[in-house]
Amino acid sequence: MFDSDTVTTPAAQSWDPAEACWTENPAPRPTRSVPPGMTLMRPWHESDLDRYVALLDDPAVWAHLPDPYPDPLTHDLAAQLIALSNAADHHLVRAVVLDGQPVGQVRLSFTPGSADRSRAEIGYWLGRDYWGKRIARDMVAxxxxxxxxxxxxxxxxxxxxxxxxxxxxxxxxxxxxxAAGPCPEHDGFDILTRPRPA
Structure with missing residues (x-):
């Protein structure tokens, strides 16, 4: 599911997140707008290196991230980040692809070294050219x-x-x-939480 989650709604079907599959609609119903051609949950590939750098070597993208901007983001560092995103077992990192090109990233991370899988942080970033187009809301949802x-x-x-x-x-x-209060580890950040839907 995570490797090729193409957003092309089959006729009379809708995405059921609980079952993680397309299901038959009992009756026609309005659906939320999703940018055409969006694909989620594909790993970053070595062949994405130039695109990764072009998207992420931008101080505006890093301005509101908890990690500092590695100015500049070199190809060597980007290659290490891509390798780590696919190798570490404490997180799930996926490129967000729109019309065949990566445009950003989503990540779910657990506490490194812990076997607890009951709570995890969701994080994301989107290339500056794709801001303000509802892509962030759709990909995070x-x-x-x-x-x-x-x-x-x-x-x-x-x-x-x-x-x-x-x-x-x-x-x-x-x-x-x-909202769940200020982030104790990072000044200027707040924590927001979402429990498992009932």
């Missing part, structure tokens, strides 16, 4: 739902949001995340 569906032990997701990034906060709140 789908990834969050699919992670809950694929991981029965996962009871809660949380996210760190910079207080100067109201757009990202709205993305999370619209899909069910709620």
């Amino acid at each position: 789908r990834f969050s739902a699919q992670c809950f569906a694929m991981m029965p032990a996962l009871a809660e997701q949380y996210a760190r949001v910079h207080r100067d990034n109201p757009a990202s906060r709205r993305v999370l709140e619209r899909i069910g995340f709620v």
Whole structure:
């Protein structure tokens, strides 16, 4: 499911995140707009290196992330990040692909070294050219739902949001995340949480 989750709705079907598959609709119903051609949950590939650098070597993208901007983001460092994203067992990292090209990333991460899989952090970034087009909301909503569906032990997701990034906060709140207070590890960030949907 995560490797080729193409958003092309079959006739009279809809995506069921609980079952992680397409299901027959009992009757026609309105569906949420999804950018055509979006694919989620494919790993980053070595062949994505130039695209990865072009998207992420941008101080504006890093401005509201908890990690510092590695100015510049070299190809060597980018290659290491791609390798780590596919090798580490404490997280799930996927490129977000639109019309055949990566445009950003989603990530679910657990505490390294811990066997606890009941709580995990969801994080994401999107290339600057794709801001303001509803892509962030759609990709985070789908990834969050699919992670809950694929991981029965996962009871809660949380996210760190910079207080100067109201757009990202709205993305999370619209899909069910709620404020849980300031982030103790990072000044200027708040924690938002989402429990497993009933």
